[in-house]
Amino acid sequence: MFNQWFPNVRMEDMITATNETLYMTLVSVAGTFVLGLLLGLLLYLTGPGGLWANKTLNWITASVVNIFRAIPFIILILLLFPFTDFLLGTIRGPQAALPALIIGGAPFYARLVEIALKEVDKGVVEAAKSMGAKYSTIIFKVLLPESMPALISGITVTAIALIGYTAVAGAIGSGGLGDFAYFYGFQRSNFDVVFICTILIILIVFIFQFIGDAISRKLDKR
């Protein structure tokens, strides 16, 4: 039955491609989370009225974030070729997609982090100050825990964007479902392969969204 409808789909290829997509997504989400959090904190803290309010530093951070968000992902990958080559010694395969994925995802997430931090009640920060809290305490024990549900929803949105980016990275031979759908499906007119790849990507997106929502809801005690 399956072979009749999808004659060109080979299970082991699909599993390999899915694994590559999952690998790229998970590692780039982790990298994006850390780098985006740092950039987002920097944006928030150096912003007007922030703990380290500093116009110059804020302008520099905002510029970097805006520039990398403005570059279309497919071009970003090409621009990062020398950097990727220097870092990993190759520009092909799932690993080679990671620098571009993280550098493309982090600025996007940084803006979401900034928004999440801005939603934290100023009064609570003030209360912590009135207790004699250090800035590091305010960041780690007030700002981050109080914005955690929004930080989780933000990384969920970013993760789904990154799943899309992994498919784009397929165009330069990164491997994964996007790569497989394009080269083995579309270019060889095996549309059943394209179809199955699409279903698998949708499934992964749904699972990520579901997990993100569940964690965010569990953390939200408001």
Added chain:
Amino acid sequence: MITIKGLSKIFHTKDQDVRAVDDLSLNINKGEIYGVIGYSGAGKSTFIRLLNRLEDPTEGSILVDEQELTSLSKGKLRLARQEIGMIFQHFNLLWSRTVHDNIAFPLEIAGVSKAERQKRVDELIELVGLKGRGGSYPSQLSGGQKQRVGIARALANNPKVLLCDEATSALDPETTDSILDLLVDINEKLGLTIVLITHEMHVIRKICHQVAVMEEGKVVEKGEVLDVFLHPKKPVTKKFVDQVMGDPEKETSLQLIKDNYQSGEIIRLHFVGESTNQALISDLSRKFEVDVNILHGKITQTQKGAYGTMFVQFDGDRTEVQRAIEYIESTSVEVEVNPHV
């Protein structure tokens, strides 16, 4: 305990400089509940935030327990702040932490060990009457309970001073009273100095020993609560006093009373914080052959005793009425016969 000299705070805005606090000097004694009252925009919020340097003063000095606050370095200031508790109008609790963990937060900041934190938090939960609610999140509490958590949190590091920033303004009247009772209780039990700002004279009347009235960044009147109630000098103070007392002369006008009660004498009694003469009316009717008819009035309680005005009618034999009046004059209650309209 707190000595404030020449304190000013100027905010620079695009159009103009705003003097939120203007050359303010105050003395607050240890163990006192000191109230600062003013309308919004009077600068009282800025004032209280200057006391723990949430705002940095433009000029002036603040001495808290012999320590000059204005010249402290950041690190020293953080230590000093651990000795100054603060509670807020909107409670400012961390919603991500339970009641227990909210109260433990200042202890974590002060570097208290986990076992000691546990012990201290349990004490505090008991003190503010929230036993059994330690595991709840702030969102599961009522406004009054949230403020109790705020108070417990502010007291965690055994501060010398408690600052209350409109602490009851977001609460209903009944809850306000229970929170005020708690503050008095803490003040008496721990000998804590409390500075509170409010726009409600009711709060001042109920718990404060001293009051300062603020207008346009300046203290326009200050003194013992009873004195200020009794002899308000500035129009703004009179307005605040009327907030609690009503204005007896304006209300139910005196003329109406005079028209309705022609016989005997109309007498105004002014009670000024003496608890010994509270049985005055029954005293009079027992000692003298006069009928005492209560016409109009309002008596209220302050920390230093009863305060208020009452209009009564004395009816009976003229000499007996005269003797009764002379008797009242011998007490601390002020008396006025046939007061003018």
